Structure formats: structure tokens, C-alpha cells
Amino acid sequence: xxxxxxxxxxxxxxxxxxxxxxxxxxxxxxxxxxxxxxxxxxxxxxxxxxxxxxxxxxxxxxxxxxxxxxxxxxxxxxxxxxxxxxxxxxxxxxxxxxxxxxxxxxxxxxxxxxxxxxxxxxxxxxxxxxxxxxxxxxxxxxxxxxxxxxxxxxxxxxxxxxxxxxxxxxxxxxxxxxxxxxxxxxxxxxxxxxxxxxxxxxxxxxxx
Ligand SMILES: [Zn+2]
Numbered sequence: 001x002x003x004x005x006x007x008x009x010x011x012x013x014x015x016x017x018x019x020x021x022x023x024x025x026x027x028x029x030x031x032x033x034x035x036x037x038x039x040x041x042x043x044x045x046x047x048x049x050x051x052x053x054x055x056x057x058x059x060x061x062x063x064x065x066x067x068x069x070x071x072x073x074x075x076x077x078x079x080x081x082x083x084x085x086x087x088x089x090x091x092x093x094x095x096x097x098x099x100x101x102x103x104x105x106x107x108x109x110x111x112x113x114x115x116x117x118x119x120x121x122x123x124x125x126x127x128x129x130x131x132x133x134x135x136x137x138x139x140x141x142x143x144x145x146x147x148x149x150x151x152x153x154x155x156x157x158x159x160x161x162x163x164x165x166x167x168x169x170x171x172x173x174x175x176x177x178x179x180x181x182x183x184x185x186x187x188x189x190x191x192x193x194x195x196x197x198x199x200x201x202x203x204x205x206x207x208x
Contacts, residue, residue: 025053059095062132067143070125071151074116082155084195085117086110086202090124096167097134105137105163105179108203111148112155112188112195123148137163137182145184156187158199160208183208 029049033040040049087109094103107127130143145159160183169176188195200206 022053025056026050029053058132059093060132060134062129065125065129065132067126067129067147068151070122070129071118071147073122074118074152076116078113078115078117081117082113084110084112084199084202086199087120087123088203090127092127092131094131094133094135094140094163096165097136099167099171100134101165101167101171103131103135103137103163103165105161107141107144108158108160109144109148110158110189110199110202111152114153114155116152118152137161137165137180141182141184145186149186154187156185156189156192156195158185158189158196159183160203160205181208 026049029052030040033045033048038045040046087107089106089108091106092104094105095101096103109123109127126144126147130140130147141159141161144161145157148154148157148159160181162179162181164179168174168178185196189199190196200208
């Protein structure tokens with residue numbers, strides 16, 4: 001699984017090396033505006049392609065971040081702390097790779113350290129580095145968990161993601177109150193029912 005994730009990331013980076021320039025993307029947005037039936041040269045829309053490119057740069061800034069690098073700085077003076085570390089309800093925004101529609105959700109992350117811990121802001125940055133890409137929720141969940149496991153090498157990692165997908169809530173089947181839940185449990189969270197239950201209790205769930 002780990003090598004699959006790395007191969008996928010390499011492919012994403014390779015594609016980004018052939019990135020079109022800003023002018024080309026702005027022209028593409030003007031085409032979309034024309035296609036809607038509106039007039040891209042009217043006052044309200046004249047700056048829209050440039051603004052849309054800047055917004056997209058932010059939405060997809062994750063492609064230019066290396067989540068494994070974010071986790072490099074760890075702390076080893078933890079007085080033997082070896083209990084679960086839990087980060088609850090990290091909000092994130094992403095975009096689905098099938099419709100480029102917004103995904104809004106939260107992630108719950110836990111790991112059982114084996115000698116070293118990482119700053120909590122770093123965990124949130126890993127979520128953003130993967131969320132700010134074109135995603136499906138299953139892959140986002142697995143990428144966060146796999147990266148934590150590979151880099152920190154803790155005794156276990158658990159990631160639960162709950163999100164609403166606008167491609168479902170505002171179009172298509174129009175189910176506005178549906179949230180999707182995905183999870184990935186590794187190490188102690190996968191093998192030990194007690195550890196898994198403790199985590200689920202700490203995040204206020206009885207099951208996944
Ligand atoms: Zn979608």
C-alpha cells in the first residue's frame with residue numbers, strides 16, 4: 001500500500017511538471033464563462049478568470065506540499081509517554097476528482113507513539129496537504145493514515161473522516177443531509193479491539 005501511495009504521488013508530481021501557464025488557464029475559464037451563456041467581457045466578469053485561477057491555486061496548493069516532510073520534525077523527550085494521542089475534528093476543504101465539486105469535512109486522527117511525537121499543527125497540515133488536491137474521500141483517508149504510519153512509525157494510526165460532498169448535496173441526487181464516513185486503522189488500532197474502542201469513545205462514536 002505504501003509503495004502504491006508513493007507511486008501515485010510521483011505520478012501527480014510528474015504531471016505537475018507539465019503545468020500550463022496562468023494565461024492558458026485564464027483563457028480556459030473565459031471559455032467556460034462563454035459556454036454558460038454569459039458574456040466574459042462584461043464588467044462583473046472581466047477579472048473573474050484571473051480571480052478563479054488564484055482561488056484554484058489555493059484549492060490545489062497541496063500538490064506543491066510534501067506531507068512526509070511536514071512530519072520530519074519530531075520530539076523525543078516525551079518522558080516515556082506511550083498513550084494514544086488524539087486530534088479531534090480537524091476541519092478541511094477539498095474537491096472531488098469526479099466533478100471538481102467542494103467537499104467539506106472533518107478528520108479525527110490518533111496514533112500511539114513509540115518514542116517520538118509530532119506537533120499537533122503538523123497533523124493538521126498533513127490533512128490540508130492531501131485535502132487541497134483533487135480527491136475521493138477514501139483515498140484522502142488512506143493517504144493521511146499511511147503517511148503518519150510510514151514517517152512516525154508509531155504503534156498504530158487511526159483516521160476517521162466525515163464529509164459532505166457537494167456533488168451529491170447540490171446536484172445529482174440532491175441529498176442535502178448525507179455525510180460519508182470513512183476510516184483507516186493501522187497497527188494497534190486494527191489488531192487490538194480495546195485500543196480501537198478507546199479511540200472511538202474518545203471521538204464520541206460507538207462504531208464506524
Ligand atoms: Zn463528485
